[in-house]
Amino acid sequence: MNERIQRLRNRLFDQEPRICSQRCVIFTNSMKKSEGKPIALRRSQAFYDVLDKMTVYVNEDELIVGNQARWPKASPIFPEYSTEWLENELNGKPFYPHERPGDKFYYDEEDKENILDCVSYWKGKSLYENLRKTLPDYINAAWDANVIDDTWVSAAGLGNEVVDYELVVNKGLEDVMRRIKERRNSLDLKEPGNVKKSWFLDAALQGNQAVVNFSNRIAEECERQALTAKDEKCKQELNELAEICRHVPRYPARTFHEAVQAIYMILLTVHLESNGHAISLGRFDQYVYPLYKKDLEEGRITREEALEIIEAFFIKCNELNKLRSWPDTEFFLGYQMFINLAVAGQHADGSDATNTISELCVEACENVRLFTPSISVKCCDATTDEFLMKALNAMEMHKGGQPAFYNDKAFIRTLENMGIAKEDLHNWVPDGCIEASIPGKWDFAAKGPWLNVEKVLEIVLNNGTDPRTKQHFFDLDKRIEEYTSTEEILEVYEKALRFFIDLQVETEHINDELHVQQDINAFRASLVDDCIGRCLDLVEGGSIYSADGGPTAGSISAGDALAAIDHIVFEQKIITLEQLLHALATNFEDNQTIPTGAEIRAILLTKAPKYGNDDDRADKWVVAIEEFIGHTYRYECRSSKYGKGPIPCCYSYSQSPVTGNVAFGASIGATPDGRKSGDPVNNGVSPANGSEKSGATAACNSVMKLPTIYIQKGGIFNMRLTKAALETIENKKKIIDMIRVFFDNYGEQIQFNVVDTKIYKDAMKNPDQYKDLMVRVSGYSALFTSLSPSCQIDVISRTELDL
Numbered sequence: 001m002n003e004r005i006q007r008l009r010n011r012l013f014d015q016e017p018r019i020c021s022q023r024c025v026i027f028t029n030s031m032k033k034s035e036g037k038p039i040a041l042r043r044s045q046a047f048y049d050v051l052d053k054m055t056v057y058v059n060e061d062e063l064i065v066g067n068q069a070r071w072p073k074a075s076p077i078f079p080e081y082s083t084e085w086l087e088n089e090l091n092g093k094p095f096y097p098h099e100r101p102g103d104k105f106y107y108d109e110e111d112k113e114n115i116l117d118c119v120s121y122w123k124g125k126s127l128y129e130n131l132r133k134t135l136p137d138y139i140n141a142a143w144d145a146n147v148i149d150d151t152w153v154s155a156a157g158l159g160n161e162v163v164d165y166e167l168v169v170n171k172g173l174e175d176v177m178r179r180i181k182e183r184r185n186s187l188d189l190k191e192p193g194n195v196k197k198s199w200f201l202d203a204a205l206q207g208n209q210a211v212v213n214f215s216n217r218i219a220e221e222c223e224r225q226a227l228t229a230k231d232e233k234c235k236q237e238l239n240e241l242a243e244i245c246r247h248v249p250r251y252p253a254r255t256f257h258e259a260v261q262a263i264y265m266i267l268l269t270v271h272l273e274s275n276g277h278a279i280s281l282g283r284f285d286q287y288v289y290p291l292y293k294k295d296l297e298e299g300r301i302t303r304e305e306a307l308e309i310i311e312a313f314f315i316k317c318n319e320l321n322k323l324r325s326w327p328d329t330e331f332f333l334g335y336q337m338f339i340n341l342a343v344a345g346q347h348a349d350g351s352d353a354t355n356t357i358s359e360l361c362v363e364a365c366e367n368v369r370l371f372t373p374s375i376s377v378k379c380c381d382a383t384t385d386e387f388l389m390k391a392l393n394a395m396e397m398h399k400g401g402q403p404a405f406y407n408d409k410a411f412i413r414t415l416e417n418m419g420i421a422k423e424d425l426h427n428w429v430p431d432g433c434i435e436a437s438i439p440g441k442w443d444f445a446a447k448g449p450w451l452n453v454e455k456v457l458e459i460v461l462n463n464g465t466d467p468r469t470k471q472h473f474f475d476l477d478k479r480i481e482e483y484t485s486t487e488e489i490l491e492v493y494e495k496a497l498r499f500f501i502d503l504q505v506e507t508e509h510i511n512d513e514l515h516v517q518q519d520i521n522a523f524r525a526s527l528v529d530d531c532i533g534r535c536l537d538l539v540e541g542g543s544i545y546s547a548d549g550g551p552t553a554g555s556i557s558a559g560d561a562l563a564a565i566d567h568i569v570f571e572q573k574i575i576t577l578e579q580l581l582h583a584l585a586t587n588f589e590d591n592q593t594i595p596t597g598a599e600i601r602a603i604l605l606t607k608a609p610k611y612g613n614d615d616d617r618a619d620k621w622v623v624a625i626e627e628f629i630g631h632t633y634r635y636e637c638r639s640s641k642y643g644k645g646p647i648p649c650c651y652s653y654s655q656s657p658v659t660g661n662v663a664f665g666a667s668i669g670a671t672p673d674g675r676k677s678g679d680p681v682n683n684g685v686s687p688a689n690g691s692e693k694s695g696a697t698a699a700c701n702s703v704m705k706l707p708t709i710y711i712q713k714g715g716i717f718n719m720r721l722t723k724a725a726l727e728t729i730e731n732k733k734k735i736i737d738m739i740r741v742f743f744d745n746y747g748e749q750i751q752f753n754v755v756d757t758k759i760y761k762d763a764m765k766n767p768d769q770y771k772d773l774m775v776r777v778s779g780y781s782a783l784f785t786s787l788s789p790s791c792q793i794d795v796i797s798r799t800e801l802d803l
Helices: 003-014 022-033 039-053 084-090 109-122 127-134 137-144 165-185 194-227 232-247 256-273 284-297 303-317 356-368 385-398 408-418 453-461 486-518 555-571 577-585 597-606 616-636 660-665 696-704 729-744 757-765 789-796
Strands: 340-344 374-379 404-407 429-431 435-437 450-452 545-548 647-651 718-721 749-753 774-776 781-783
Touching (some): 022 039, 022 109, 039 194, 127 486, 137 486, 165 194, 165 256, 194 232, 284 340, 284 356, 340 429, 356 374, 356 385, 374 385, 374 429, 374 729, 385 729, 404 408, 450 486, 450 660, 453 486, 453 555, 486 555, 486 647, 555 616, 616 647, 660 789, 696 718, 696 729, 729 749
Parallel strands (some): 340 374, 545 647, 718 749
Antiparallel strands (some): 404 749, 429 435, 774 781
């Protein structure tokens, strides 16, 4: 890092995450005035008002400018989605935001009172409240039992999208506004349905103009500061920034610097329109490289100057923040916005797409060592070992699992199976954590209720009743104690999974209809094909591609549980099913039985086969669960947009649980895999904590058996390596070879943590000494000290593997 970047980075870490009420107040006042109008027009006017009236600032040393709140790392508030938690938490229930176990936020009394005043208007009108009132009782019961959960896309806006940044860079918003006007002029308002279409187009036009005006306001602030600048260099930079912000994103970028500024402005304003997270950046290196190359050839930029701009951009991305309710935060710990940036991969002809910007992004990742954006290296047969070595070296220095590695071969196969057009396949990108999306053509790369897979097995083992809430969901054909084989239990388990999958689909259909009524966001939709042509928002079916599917957690743990039942109860007959069920009901704590509860747990942990060791006795049960869930989603479930234009409109499997494995585990009792009540379930497709006994390649071999063709929304594979595994060039070459074999066999993704356990434990005791310690949590990196203690322990508990 040069001195400027070091100052920007230091300032970022010195800034506390805060709550800003400004957006909340402006938005609410606007919505009060527009009552009775169509929701598309109401939200576009409110978006316009926010960008017109909110504070803008430009801080010293900045090369990329723009803000979503009054301070860096401050979160705006979106009361239209949910209010009850805001009122509760600002009054200390269950915690004041600044006293949370993780993701603390600070605020002053004025902001608190402003927010609470707005909340009074939104009571009874928020999307989350209306959803919970609309859902049938049986779905709310499943939600309350923590079997399914749709908080993330009802108490907040929809996200997981990659808008067409390439369009903005190459043509500007002026081209978008031209196409909107042409489509609007083509409508005959006497024709049925066209009036509604005109509302959407008017809203989209207003949203684009709002963003242009906002960029001009920032330009004015740059000019104002230039008048009193301390030195000539500062004055010159501010005037240059003013010129840039007046030109982009309205017009096509003329330089590399303008391209990056335009991208940030779109990223920022899409977040401000709706607080959905995972607004990702797509193939950044591909769509900015031509401008970098032109600047370099014409002498306007050096490689070092381009690196500085990218590093400043990365730091600026870390200023974006989102306050979630504490229950929702438990699923997304780490102040995460899930902004993914893809590099490398292949061109349409299969040739290597790696370029200088790919390399600069990896270098910037290594230098600034931040958690956002998540740098994702797309790997294909043409990707060179040299570039993979560069990425591994950066990952070693970053210490938080970045860059992570993604497999073109696996994701292209999955997307082709779903019917995605051949010309789009190579252009896929990981969105959010790992979800596969086509930039500028897909609506929401992940959307839908979570599914707690091992919780469903617990309910089966309790004869259809949740032992925690006592809610009875379904009857079994006979008492669970009467089953005589694991195959029989698997059959009833699959029926139970289907029962809750059906509830997921029903919930999402209801949620979508409420979003149509309350949450049209026409600006971002105008940057995705073919919303302008169809005159439809993303949630209405405006995009080319769409497939729903929320995250799942615990399928590997559930497979381990079935493997334990099969081996310990039915094959080896070490204990009976009745003894096992009693041990589970008493959390392995009944010491009066023979064997005792503790002894039964030890048997389950040490004698039962576990996934992650290339042992088919365990892996076959995991594969059976994966196959059932994946096939059911892909071929038997349809999204609410089915038949309205987008394809394929199925559901698709997601094993990208962020920190949901910890949150879901907290509501599950003891299970046959040896988990104690409340312990986390496994994360993604990674083996359960402590179960890997046979090394890194054996863990890869287990993961390679999974039917990834169904997992369009990604299967997170966490691997902790010992420090020795990265100490020599020879070992790093072995890791590259391991990655290539893993990817040849359709493994989707792999990421590495390499920090010593002693450092993690010391950071828990002395957090102030480790403010910038990074860790790979799930499909994202985070500051270790920002996590809750339970999440920190989950990371520490992962097995350290050698080669």
